[in-house]
Amino acid sequence: MKAVRLHAKWDPKPDFKLGPKDIEGKLTWLGSKVWRYPKVVVEEVPEPKIQKPTEVIIQVKACGICGSDVHMAQADKDGYILYPGLTGFPVTLGHEFSGIVVEAGPEAINRRTNKRFEPGEPVTSEEMFWCGICRPCAEGYPNHCENLREIGFDVDGAFAEYVVSDAKYLWSLRELENVYTGDKLFLAGSLVEPTSVAYHAVIERGGGIRPGDNVVILGGGPIGLAAVAILKRAGAAKVILSEPSEKRRNLAKELGADVVVDPTKENLVDVVLDSTNGMGAKLYLEATGLPQIVWKDIEEIIWRARGVNSTVVIVARADAKIPLTGEVFQVRMARVVGSQGHSGHGNFPRVISLMASGMDMTKIISKVVKLEEIPEYIIRLQTDKELVKVTMLNP
Structure with missing residues (x-):
C-alpha cells in the first residue's frame, strides 16, 4: 500500500546526551536535538497485520495534517527538525484520523457495545499509546506515560490506506451518524484528536x-x-x-x-x-x-x-x-x-458528544486532498497561514 513516510538522519547535536528512554539511531524524546535533514515521500509499504489479540485493522478514510507533522518535516538553519518531542524515523506520518474497522482481534473490545469490534464500525483513535502500567498511567496521567509510543511519530501512522491500533485507544463514531453523513462523518471524526487536545x-x-x-x-x-x-x-x-x-x-x-x-x-x-x-x-x-x-x-x-x-x-x-x-x-x-496530549479524563467521548450536539469543527478544514498530495501540503503549511486544516480523504 502507499504511505506518506518521513525519513531523517540521526545526527545528535554536540551537547545532546542519550536519555534513559532514547534508543541510539532509532528513537528520541527530544527530536529537535537529534534528527536532521527531514524528507517526506510517498512510498510502498506492507499492509499492517494484527499481531496481538486486542488489535484492530482500520481502513483509513480521513486524516488531517497536524502542526506536529509540519514541524517534523521543517528544519532550522542547521538542518535539525523543529519538532521537539518523541520521534523515531523512518515513520509513516498521520495521527488525526478516522476510518472503518475491517478486522479485529478476538480480544479487541468496543466500548460502545462491550463486545468485540465488528467490521464496519466507524472509529477514531487516540494518538498517544499509553501503557496503563507505569506510575503516571496508574495515577491517571496517560499523556505522561513512561513507556509512551505515538502513532505517526514513532509508530506507523494513518497517511496510508490502512493502519493498526489497539482497541483500548479506539472510540466509536456511531454517535456522530445522527449529524454527519458520508465523507463528512469521517472528516469530523478526524478532528476529534486535535479538538481533544x-x-x-x-x-x-x-x-x-x-x-x-x-x-x-x-x-x-x-x-x-x-x-x-x-x-x-x-x-x-x-x-x-x-x-x-x-x-x-x-x-x-x-x-x-x-x-x-x-x-x-x-x-x-x-x-x-x-x-x-x-x-x-x-x-x-x-x-x-x-x-x-x-x-x-x-x-x-x-x-x-x-x-x-x-x-x-x-x-x-x-x-x-x-x-x-x-x-x-x-x-x-x-x-x-x-498541557500535553489528549488522553484520559474522558476527553475523546466528551468531544464526540459535543460534535454530535452541533459543535461542527469541520468548518476549520480549508482543503481536502489525496494521499499523494500530502507531502506538498506539509511543505505549504510551513508558510501558508491561510490554510487552517488540510485533510486527506481516501476513497
Whole structure:
C-alpha cells in the first residue's frame, strides 16, 4: 500500500546526551536535538497485520495534517527538525484520523457495545499509546506515560490506506451518524484528536471556567479555534482571540468568538481590557508556539486587569524560553500550567458528544486532498497561514 513516510538522519547535536528512554539511531524524546535533514515521500509499504489479540485493522478514510507533522518535516538553519518531542524515523506520518474497522482481534473490545469490534464500525483513535502500567498511567496521567509510543511519530501512522491500533485507544463514531453523513462523518471524526487536545488544555489542565467568565486565546490554529468553540459552549461571556490571519479570525467568529484581534495592527492588551470592563480574563491559552513574542502581552493584561486568580495554559509546543516575571504572578495570584496530549479524563467521548450536539469543527478544514498530495501540503503549511486544516480523504 502507499504511505506518506518521513525519513531523517540521526545526527545528535554536540551537547545532546542519550536519555534513559532514547534508543541510539532509532528513537528520541527530544527530536529537535537529534534528527536532521527531514524528507517526506510517498512510498510502498506492507499492509499492517494484527499481531496481538486486542488489535484492530482500520481502513483509513480521513486524516488531517497536524502542526506536529509540519514541524517534523521543517528544519532550522542547521538542518535539525523543529519538532521537539518523541520521534523515531523512518515513520509513516498521520495521527488525526478516522476510518472503518475491517478486522479485529478476538480480544479487541468496543466500548460502545462491550463486545468485540465488528467490521464496519466507524472509529477514531487516540494518538498517544499509553501503557496503563507505569506510575503516571496508574495515577491517571496517560499523556505522561513512561513507556509512551505515538502513532505517526514513532509508530506507523494513518497517511496510508490502512493502519493498526489497539482497541483500548479506539472510540466509536456511531454517535456522530445522527449529524454527519458520508465523507463528512469521517472528516469530523478526524478532528476529534486535535479538538481533544484543546479540551484537555482548557477544561482539564486549565480547570475550565464558570459561565460568565472571560477567556483569551492566543493563536487561531486548529487548537486555538477548537478552544474557541469549547469555551463558548462552556459559557464564556467573552471569548477573545488574537490571530494575525483574517481567515482564521473569521473562522473564530463562526465558532463563537465574541472579539477577534489582529495583533499586528491592534493593541491586544487595550482590546482585552476594554472588552472586559477592565477585568481581564479568567483563562488564557497560549496556542501560538511563540511565547517569546506573546508572553509580554499576557503578563501586561494580568498585571493591569482588576480580576485576580487567572490561569495561563501553555498548549503549543516550542523549544523557546518564556520571559516570565514572577512578581506579576505572585501579586495577581495567577498561575501557569502546561498541557500535553489528549488522553484520559474522558476527553475523546466528551468531544464526540459535543460534535454530535452541533459543535461542527469541520468548518476549520480549508482543503481536502489525496494521499499523494500530502507531502506538498506539509511543505505549504510551513508558510501558508491561510490554510487552517488540510485533510486527506481516501476513497
